[in-house]
Amino acid sequence: MIPQLVTYHQRRRDGRWLRLYVPVVPVALLLSPLLLVAGLAGLVACLVFRVSPVGALRGTAQVLWALPGSRFEIEQGRTAVLVSVR
Template sequence: MIPQLVTVRYRRPDGRRRRLYVPVLPVLVVLSPLLLLAVLGGLVACLVFRVSLVGALRGTGRLLWALPGTRFEIAQGRTAVLVRVR
């Protein structure tokens, strides 16, 4: 199952907090031309570096399948960022 929603929460240095909800499907539709170029670039890279195309696609699929439930937290000084994939 592909992720449906990415929540980005961050705290600015002045202490104010923001929360952004990013739906994945509309972003993929808007960025689909770039996604197509990235896939073609990946295919060319697999051929140049002699990597199994099926193995690379399988690994990418497993990575996308594992994304829901992932949580990234980064804090530096008074600034903090939390990214949650649902």
Template structure:
């Protein structure tokens, strides 16, 4: 299943949380022409098979739901959750 929502929580140095909800599908639809052209150019520049790169990207996206990434340094924290 492709992820459909990314939640980013950032704790500022004053202790307040900033929460962002980022829908994945609308962003992919808007940026898809740029992603395809950039990906094709990168594949041609590095002599990588575009089909293999697309297959690897699909597998990576398929594995992302349920991923949770946390960083904390001092009084600042960042939490990224993929659903």
């Protein structure tokens, strides 16, 4: 399953929370023209550095598929950041 929702929470120094919920699929659709360009740049990079484009695509897909469930929580003093992928 690809990531559905990326959550970003940040507690500022004044104690207020910034909460961002990023729905991955709609945002990816919105950015699809940019993703196409990035894909082409990746293909060129693979050819330049003699890396198998199919292998690179498969590896990237595996990383993307394995991302859901990741959670990073860092808190120091009054500042805190939480990134969660679901």
